[in-house]
Amino acid sequence: MVSRLLDAFGKGLGGGYDIGCKFKTTLSRSSLGEPARLLAHTSLVGSFHGHAHGRLCQLDHLATYIEGLSLEDLEGCEHAFSKSNALASTVRYSGMFHHRQTIANYFEHNDEYDVYANLCVCTFALCIVLTHLYSHVPP
DSSP, X not given: OHHHHHHHHOTTOEEEOTTHHHHHHHHHHSTTHHHHHHTTOEEXXXXXXXXXXXXXXXXXXXXXXXXXXXXXXXXXXHHHHHHHGGGHHHHTTSOHXXXXXXXXXXHHXXXXXXXXXXXXXXXXXXXXHXXXXXXXXXX
């Protein structure tokens, strides 16, 4: 997968992973180590998991300290699964079919109504900020 990402995105790619610091070591020792170094690949640790790592690891890999990530915490999956924990009580005594059906319906609804609506709000807010910033730049 990393090979495909490096081919598709090229130089300066960063990947967030719960154990990004260990993954960096594994990647550097693999056959992809040299291409990853040449393309300046960065292994990152999400903000939630990063605080369990050592101080030096945090300085090198924690999303909080990486310029250009802004407020991104690299924990999208953590947020999704945390929200889905509310399903546990509703499917506790259901059979396997209804477990899967409920989970599939939940994530389908989440994709359709929550995620895209939030993306629209974020995109709109970003447009307003950029319009304001560029309105002060002389032509």
